[in-house]
Amino acid sequence: MTDLPPPTLRLRIDSGALASNWRALHTLSGKARAGAAVKADCYGLGGDRCVPVLRDAGCRDFFVAHWSEVPAVLAHVPADRIAVLHGPLTADEVGYARATGVRPVIDSLRQAKLWNEGGGGPCHLMIDTGINRLGIAPAEASDPAIQALDVDVVMSHLACADEDSAMNARQLNAFRACLPIVSHEEASLANSAGIALGSDYGFDLTRPGLSLYGGIQRAELEDKIGQVVHPQAALIQTREIDAGETVGYNATFTARQRMRVGVVSLGYADGILRSWGGAHFIAGDRRLPILGKVSMDMIVLDLSEAPELTEGDWVELPYHLPDAAQQTAVSQYELLTLLGNRFG
Numbered sequence: 001m002t003d004l005p006p007p008t009l010r011l012r013i014d015s016g017a018l019a020s021n022w023r024a025l026h027t028l029s030g031k032a033r034a035g036a037a038v039k040a041d042c043y044g045l046g047g048d049r050c051v052p053v054l055r056d057a058g059c060r061d062f063f064v065a066h067w068s069e070v071p072a073v074l075a076h077v078p079a080d081r082i083a084v085l086h087g088p089l090t091a092d093e094v095g096y097a098r099a100t101g102v103r104p105v106i107d108s109l110r111q112a113k114l115w116n117e118g119g120g121g122p123c124h125l126m127i128d129t130g131i132n133r134l135g136i137a138p139a140e141a142s143d144p145a146i147q148a149l150d151v152d153v154v155m156s157h158l159a160c161a162d163e164d165s166a167m168n169a170r171q172l173n174a175f176r177a178c179l180p181i182v183s184h185e186e187a188s189l190a191n192s193a194g195i196a197l198g199s200d201y202g203f204d205l206t207r208p209g210l211s212l213y214g215g216i217q218r219a220e221l222e223d224k225i226g227q228v229v230h231p232q233a234a235l236i237q238t239r240e241i242d243a244g245e246t247v248g249y250n251a252t253f254t255a256r257q258r259m260r261v262g263v264v265s266l267g268y269a270d271g272i273l274r275s276w277g278g279a280h281f282i283a284g285d286r287r288l289p290i291l292g293k294v295s296m297d298m299i300v301l302d303l304s305e306a307p308e309l310t311e312g313d314w315v316e317l318p319y320h321l322p323d324a325a326q327q328t329a330v331s332q333y334e335l336l337t338l339l340g341n342r343f344g
């Protein structure tokens, strides 16, 4: 079989920045150690690339959302260090957890009973202190089904850690009040932004996700977190257009003078949404403005500042997440997870 030629778009992942972000968050976690949220294929960046980097940086605790996400992580880290945040819905999932040794996060009385009936064993417990998503209510902590659990990490999740909201302290106090009621090995509350709220929020284990991958939701993290993801694409065609000619669907850009443009082969199918219209790519320190509308598989660039660029040359979309979120009005989380699967 002839090998498939490499794709004309790629996600460069800066492993050094990923490792250093984990170390920075670990240090900021104070006496707690930092784990890593690796759900959604490491927020879209690729578990096979990112999990080994995090593991080698010293991370031991990995969080996924779905059971379907376990095998990819299990290829790199021990089963009992993987936590499944959504917990078991069915007896099959209980059976899978017990057979593999992967830890379920128990999120309800129903899940606690299902786990106990399936034979139980070490698990984690989520207490809902106000986000009203998953987790037992604080009042349920004394229920016999919860008391019967063998809880390793008791956790809760902050709803507003990226804001200076009174909700943070309320959730902290509600979580603290639960700790004497449930016997456990360790406690965990903070996500990335929660780590920046200070050492009170650290407990034994933190669960950063976004900031591992370069997201910055609070000013405290600004000089500590580096960009990890760099979307790059090859110019697949260059052309000259005359004054008065238009570019792209609905002819929204009209050339004021004769100019050289280039086509890169990525578009909204790859997660580069139409909200990037008006932004620019870069070639070194030169700016290549996006002309007209983003298409499904293509974006047209103004090559005026980089006349030497030609077909086969690579350019990059600036993807510093706080700036990109500002530019596109798409959240930093979504800017990561919507990146498509055509990248090499």
Ligand SMILES: *Cc1c(COP(=O)(O)O)cnc(C)c1O
Pocket (backbone or CB within 6 Å): 037, 039, 085, 157, 190, 191, 192, 193, 207, 208, 209, 210, 211
């Ligand atoms: C996704 C998630 C995290 C990580 O949150 P970030 O804001 O990405 O740091 C932590 N804990 C839970 C329960 C999560 O679902």
